[in-house]
Amino acid sequence: MGQRTGLAVVATVGLVAAWVGWGAYARRSVAVVPYTTVETVDGVEIRAYPASVVVETTAPTEDEAYARLERYRSGANEPRADVPMATPVSTHVGVREREGRVLAPIRVGGEAVASTVPVRSTTADDRVTVGITLPEGYTVERAPRPTNAEVTVRADPPRTLAVRPFSWWATDDRTESQEAALLSALDGTGLEQTGAPVLFRYDPPLTPPFLRQNEVAVAVDVPG
Known part of the structure; x- marks a missing residue:
């Protein structure tokens, strides 16, 4: 029993180490949307993001929307x-996190086209x-043209975001x-909120x- 317990402990430690190692590798192997930190206010970063190109779709459910984008990516x-x-994946705050999505690169064949995140989602009606x-x-x-008419490509202008990091689920x-x-934290800073809060996941x-x-x-409007 003692030997079996010891082997179980060793196996568990090994699995946890592999899990942690995979998590660290997955983060390092994925690109991040570039930004410049303008200032930090009470634990909140004010970041300037450049213009970007967004591929998006609207569906009855978040899973269906993700499925369309997965097919586009594939x-x-x-x-x-x-x-x-x-990374990061981004959703409007209040949308429940769903497990089981594949956020790592998917390769099926053909010309490779890198993408960055955030993946943004918003709910309405x-x-x-x-x-x-x-x-x-x-x-x-x-940008590769979607074959599904419900998937569109559009340009996002440069924007300034106030960002607060946190860990865990x-x-x-x-x-x-x-x-x-x-x-x-933004109260009294002179930074005017110009959009709905979003959640970034990396x-x-x-x-x-x-x-x-x-x-x-x-999103915030910086005075001056």
Whole structure:
């Protein structure tokens, strides 16, 4: 019994180590949307993001929207290009986190087309809009054209975001608490909120909770 217990402990430690190692590798192997930190206010970063190209779709459910984008990334586009993914994934605050999504690059064949994140989603009238951001260098004209008419490509202008980081699983309660802290930190700063809060997630679903990197963010107007 003692030997069996010892072997079980060793096996468990090995599995945990592999889990942690995979989580760290998954984060390092995925690109991040570029930004410049302008200043930090009470634990909140004010970041300037450049113009970007977004591929998005609106569906009755978040899962259906993600499925369309997965098909786009896997070749449902012209010229049937692979579109691997990067971090962070972003959703509007209040949308429940769903496990089981593949956020790592998917390659099926054809020309490789990198993508960055955030993947953004918003809910309105019982429908969900989800979008992925393509990497630097892409324009609306150069982006692979979706073969599904419900998937569109559009340009996002440069924007400034106030961002508050946090770890562990991004549950509804934890996200709402972080959103409240973010908005509270902006009070009296002269930064005017210009959009709805969003949730950024940087990790694939199986990443250990203590390695997860999340952020709540909101678009702001910087005076001057």
